[in-house]
Amino acid sequence: MHQTARDDGNAAAVRLSTLFMPTLRAAQQAGPSKGTLDSPLHEPAEQSLNLLLRGGYIRQSSSGVYTLLPLGLRIVTKIQRIIEEEMEAIGASRIEMPTLLSSSLWRKTGRWTTMGSELYRLQDRRxxxxxxxxxxxEEVTRLVSDDVHSGRALPVRVFQVTTKHRDEPRPRSGLLRTRAFLMKDLYTFDASLEDAAATYEQVRAAYSRIFDRLLCRTGSPSTEYLWNGWKAAEADTGAIGGHRSHEYHMEDAAGEDHLLSCSNTSACTYAANVERAISLPSKAKSLPHGAEEVQVHLFGPAPTSVGKGATDMVTGGTLHAVVVRKNDELNEIKVSKAVADSIPLGVNAVHLWSDTRPEQRAASEWDWVERPEGPLVRFTSLDILLDKACSSLEPEEIEEAVQRAVLAYSSKTPSVPPIEEVQPQLADFFPNQLRANSELPCAAQLPIRNVDLRVAEEGDTCASCGQGTLVQHRAVEVGHTFLLGTRYSDALEVGFAPVANQNATGQNAKPSGRQPFQMGCYGIGVTRLVGILAQRAVAAFDLTQQARDENKHAQSSGLLWPPSVAPFRAIIVVSTPMTPEKEEAVGLLIKKLTTSVLQPDRDAGQVLQESDVLIDDRPNVSLGAKLKDADLIGSSQVVIIGKHWQNTGEVEVREAGKQTVSVPLT
Incomplete structure (x- = not known):
């Protein structure tokens, strides 16, 4: 069981002679993999994984599965403590649900199928x-619905920090993409969508505080910029579903996600995942004015196979003609959302044809012998989605472009006919729509919707402020928030009996009079946070080394953690042998470290607790080896009791990014 992180501020300092911290030298074996730790490493994630293994933070159990050792567990505990404090501040209660779950609820919501091979599935002996x-x-919806029956009991906010499992096909990037990982997930239940939206904003504010606290500065001005790079980005709701979604990213050159944010940072905070980002056309690109300057994509309901050589076509549907500028990339996620309302429930919208890929046509799946009239007969209405970058087009140009695409789609041959030879006319295919008013030309009756459909690009104008341009960043996702609505409470057919003033607009009351819960789910990847913070800790250490040892040729390897998560905030390194005089000096030094004297990170507003002090009192370990291990532990302050203390009574204090100084103990 995962217990709530305890407050050990009054505990004694930790002695390394009794702490399990199995460090490795660079050439030693790292774990079950065949590679050694001094093999060439190029990616930051691999470099940080190398140092986490060498420093005794983690050990690899199998591919994508790691054991946390005491140092790593101390970091995780501190991350959990920050998360727990901020969750409790918004009224959330900590629970712990089982990792082993029955398939029954997952089948009911459909995710047993849609999650596919990501799920670890198993059977018991029965x-x-x-x-x-x-x-x-699913599990938390059942849990809450079993005990919350009245709107008087709402809102409910519960969270947990537990191990999650996903069958990652290719675990990689150290702790960033694993098969078993610690994650904080918060679930909220409200009576109305308005209340749920207010909860969503409260959680977003809590997330901002969490990431600000995790990324507090290291005490070295040269590394400040490393700890300011997190962004909240608008995101697609994806397989989770819902009304709104934001991703929380830490910028990193090795990240697999791509963000677009506004360059006008002093006045605009816009940021979004590239899949979700919207933009105005770049001022450097000309707008299209003719049919030959655009590309047309056709979308519609997917045909269903009903046997060999036969398909069950959805009839009476809408054909969606998507018009975008030539050379712009179509964002099919945006298209799917734009056409969702006209696609029958349980049927997917598919890309039927494109003039950029004319070979993708109905001829490959249509039975032309039995139905020579072609696939266009399935559709009774037309919907034209015009990308906003094509707003300069005249209706006649739009008609020509769509007309050519429609005829090509319904043809046996992949060629796109020249505009001047197009027959029949577009109105012949959809007479009820395009000939509804005989006094107006077809172009004037086109059902056109102006929609953002293209993939936003770096250099585009920011649609939020209209002033800045979009800048692309690579990033690692460390958190996600979803405003789910009633997706899961509807699927599981659960809800509550409303009280006065809880019959919110748009609420779908059940025949029983019960209303579905308005839900939200909110995740933070704790294991992934350790991985990305380690990458920044490596970079921070390298920068401080350059500042401190700029005249030296040899550079050591290590980490420099932010004080909020550092396993220890101060290390006392004692040269061997340990004597009563040195023990007395250690006691005096701890007292000074935990007061205003020698207080590390004084500007961070944090009081150093004795439990955050590590004493390296290991016998039979040289001072040089102890200092190398101190670099791997990553504290911002190292105090040395060695020969200099024996000769002068002064300890040597080494702070991040600064030259070593001598300080008297008395």
């Missing part, structure tokens, strides 16, 4: 199906 939980929406 053949009952289970899974190792990657997330807990």
């Amino acid at each position: 053949g009952s199906e289970y899974l190792l939980g990657p997330t807990h929406e």
Whole structure:
């Protein structure tokens, strides 16, 4: 069981002679993998993983599965403590749900199928199906619905920090992409969508505080910029679903996610995942004015196979003609959302044809012998989605471009006919729409919607402020928030009996009079946070080394953690042998470290607790080896009791990014 992080501020300092910290030298074996730690490393994630292994933070159990050792567990505990404090500040209660989950609820919501190979599935001896939980929406919905029956009991906010499991096909990037990982997930239940939206904003504010606290500065001015790079970005709701979604990213050159943010940072905070980002066309690109300057994509409901050589076509549907500027990339996620309302429930919208890929046409799946009239007969209405970058087009130009695409789609041959030879006319295919008013030309009756459809690019104008340009960043996602609405409470058919003033607009009351819960789910990847913070700790150490040892040729390896998560904030290194005089000096030094004298990170507003002090009192370990291990532990302050103290009574204090200084103990 994962216990709540305890407050050990009054505990004694930790002695390294009794702490399990199995460090490795560069050439030693790192774990079950065949590579050694001095093999060439190029990616920051691999470099930080190398130092986490060498420093005795973690050990690899199997591919994508790691054991936390005491140093790593101390970091995780501090991250959890910050998260727990901020969750409790918004009224959330900590719980712990099982990792082993029954398949029944997952089948009911459909995710047993849609999650596919990501799920670890297993059976017990009786053949009952289970899974190792990657997330807990179904379980928590059942849990709350079993005990919350009245709107008087709402809102409910519960969170947990537990191990999740996903069958990652290719674990990589150290702790950033693993098969078993610690994650904080918060689930909220409200009576109305308005209340749920207010909760969503409260959680977003709590997330801002969490990441600000995690990324507090290291005490070295040269590394400040490393700890300011997190962004909240608008995101697609994806497979989780819901009304709103934000991702929380830490910028990193090795990140797999791409963000676009406004360059006008002094006045605009816009940022979004590239899949979700919107923009105005770049002022450097000309707008299209003719049919030949655009590309047309056709979308519609997917045909369903009903047997060999036959398909069950959805009839009476809408054909969606998507018009974007030539050379712009179409964002199919945006298209899917734009056409969702006209696609039958349970049917997917598919990309039927594009003039950039004319070979992708109905001829490959249509039975032309039995139905020579072609696939266009499935559709009774037309919907034209015009990308905002094409707003300069005249209706006649739009008609020509769509007309050519429609005829090509319904043809056996992949060629796109020249505009002047296009027959029949577009109105012939959709007469009820385009000939509804005989006094107006077809172009004047086109059902055109101006929608943002293209993939936003770096250099585009920011749509939020209209002044800045979009800048692209690579980043690592460390958190995600979803305003779910009633997706899971509807699927599981659960809800509550409303009280007065809880019959919110748009609420779908059940025949029983019960209303579905308005839900939100909010995740933070704790293991992933350790991985990305380690990458920054490596970079911070390298910068401080350059500042401190700029005249030296040899550079050591190490980490410099922010004080909020550092396993220890101060290290006392004692040369061997340990004597009663040195023990007395250690006691005096601890007293000074935990008061205003020699207080590390004084500007960070944090009081150093004795439990955050590590004493390296190991016998039979040289001072040089102890100092190398201190670099791997990553504290911002190292105090040395060695020969200089024996000769002068002064200890040597080494702070991040500064030259070593001598300070008297008395």
